[in-house]
Amino acid sequence: MSGLGTIALFIGFAAAVWAFGAGFYGARSGNAMAIRSAEGGILGAALALTVAAAALWYALISHDFSIEYVASYSSRELSLFYLIGSFWAGQAGSILLWAWMLSIYAAVIVKQNRFRHRDLMPYVSTTLAAVLMLFTFLMVFAGTNPFATGEFTPPNGTGLNPLLQNYSQMFHPVTIYIGFVGFTVPFAFCIAALATGRLDDRWLRAVRGWTIWAWLFLGTGIVLGGRWAYVELGWGGFWGWDPVENASLIPWLIGTAFLHSVMIQEKKGMLKVWNVTLAVSAFALSLYGTFLTRSGVVQSVHAFAESNVGPYLMLGIALVVGVSGMLIIYRLPDLRSKAVMESIFSREGSFLLNNLLFVALAFLVFWGTTYPIIAQAVSREVSVRAPFFNFFAGPMGAALILLTGFCPLLAWRKASKKNLKRNFIAPAIGGALVTLLMLVVAGGQHWGTALIGGFSTFVFVTISSEFYRGIRARRRIKHENSITATGKLFTTNPRRYAGYIIHLGMIVLLFGVAINFSYKSDARASLQAGESTMVKGYQISVAEIKEEESVTEDGGLLKSAIIANVKVEDADGKQLGIVHTEKARYQNQDQDTTEVGILPSLNEDLYIILESADPATGSASLRFIINPAMFWVWIGCVLTIAGGVLTALYGRNKEEVTRETAHAFAASEL
């Protein structure tokens, strides 16, 4: 399997080189045969890399421990689910995953555009092939070949890091990568538009769906990563401003800014320079995210170790920025549009502010993540973690929430005073009341959270009233009942109403985060068997302490664990549940892990960590974290993702689809 995989990687690299060369020649000369040949090269690379991916999966599932990667990240004891996930547990597999996904994206783009965007496609193919070349090069020549064989074949592999044996961690890297790789598509079309000088909004329409999917997957990956941290790492949090977390957040923020600003170009023909800059930045920052994770340059709880792919990725980023920067400068005269802005109190005005905040937030995260490296260059060793980011992100997040309420309801061009009053007076009163109420309840403390509560209420009321008015209008004009009218709102203008769902999800999420940040508390208790104690309104007792061992196929010790089953009752003695928490040691990995127990509810999660236990006496030392509003944090994430899915699936206007189909048909007739 090693030979087949390595050969497939070589063929993938060769096909990418061919596609790049032929594509570039075809783009410059207009030679149709070269252009088609480049597209063939991309399809060939996709086929070769699919074979390589299949070969690695086969090697993992068949326990081919002659391959070092398989021996390092899998074992005979792993379930099929985790064997499949071992694919991306290490550096080399992750690079293969990146390259394989990119090749699939590129192949779909080529097939999808056989008769569309033919003027852009030569440069699109060339750009996609160039990126593919970089990643296949890393595997073939830079020492990250996942099929490299060891000097000897061990009887069993080391196994998967126990921290990674969690369902969300299985999907988290894949979704993050689909997002990262997805930003290659807008980048490729952007380069094509710049290279050809066709700078109208056609390239934007071509990539809008791809960008939404990339944004959606990246966001989903971030959420899954947060969920993994929460249930698996055992520190009671879901976001720690870790450099690797930040690496995925930066392109997501830029992608969000891009998705908003393209609307201004589509509607008003403005912000062309800004949009190409954002498209390039989103991709460059995706590469930067990969660089941070892969190079070992940052100290992170979940970065890969040091490796030699860093310099090549750095070079790739420099080339992306360099070539794109030169093209943008070259096309500046064509990118300038006659911009007209009548008032800041207009849709386009509020979008400008929202872009400013998104980009500023992205810059903040980028700067904070990169600063330790810069400081080290001037002989200072510093750490930049949560206190730094929270200092800035809180106020900026609050401002973004407020804008979320304003943006969609302001009229294009200029909103009148009446428009402002009609749309915003009731939400503003609602927001002010909630802020006041929260301040009173908190005794004047946590004013930041109270403010975010008020802003969130403001947004909630504006969105609700928008739905209410839409439904009322449909009922009056079309005589539909409320349910049908609600459904029709989505089907007739999915982009707008699914956008509202995303906004709703974001405010629920951010409000939940603010509540959690302010009202989180913790406690400790040591309990003997049969003893119970009150912890923050919960009556806690240890129901059972036991030891468990599991063995490998050959009878060796795989894992030994001390398990505590903790009985939780409310203050009135009503049983709320038995919570399972454990400390385990994985012999193969020489690593201890903690499995936390979580008792969720609408208000708060009771998070229980076993610190130590003695099975002989039935005593245990437990740590408790009261995590308020976690349910709403996850609901906010689900709503945001659901809105994203609706936008991605149904976000194109019927008119656009019809026009594009007609173009495709006309082109095929030529």
Place this chain on the structure above:
Amino acid sequence: MRPLTLSQLPNSRKHIAQFAFALMALVWSIGGSFQVAHAHVGEGHENHGNDPVSWMRFADEHAAAQASTGSASSPSMPFLCHDGDLALETQDVAVGAALGGPLAAGPGLAAALFQQPGASPSVVMDEDIPGLVEIGEFPDVPQKDLREVTDNIICQCGCGLTVSACELAMPCSVSPRMKYQAALYLEEGLSPQETLTKFAEDWGEKVLAAPTKEGFNLTAWWLPIIGLGLGAGAVAWALVTWKGQAAPAEEVTAGETDPDMLSRIEDDVQEGM
């Protein structure tokens, strides 16, 4: 033929040339730094990453070498602690040499990037860390103050988490001892802020979860604010400029028949027909 100078180029091309020069200088200096980074790599080091199979083999070889030479040094385990030098492989040298050229001198960004110890999920053996105290009877100090300190110092086990988080998440013996040290300082009568300063004196400022607000670190705090200010300035400038280009606009009137809202809903209704 006379060589073309920058001033003779048309405007957009001149900008491209300037941009290209700046970028080349950046890449050149980064490349040069790779070379410097590699110069620090000690002989006999191999890059084992966090590949346990490769690591085990290396550890065995190292043990055999120790046995034959009587050396007392021990190799560092990727999951326990890091070796100080990060070995870069030969390809890095090639890139560094190709890009670095004669400008490669002095510590640069990439030296900082690639010279620092690796960053795998790790726990350092606490005996390797000087200054850690043994945990004794835990002093009775205000939990709020203690939390303020442990939320703002980084555990030195290599995990990169704050002491509060590491204590819960990692099987680590460093964070409880750092927490105990913090409690001792608080018991001595230091305030949380003074305790943080004491930690920074003992361990260096890398122990703090945020940069201090002095010296070069001021750039860390001020740049985001300056960036935001410049951005806001650019938006204001754009608004003023673009407003000047606008024809006198009639206000979109609202009220019961807000045309914007009405037209949006009516469009939807028409589309759905």
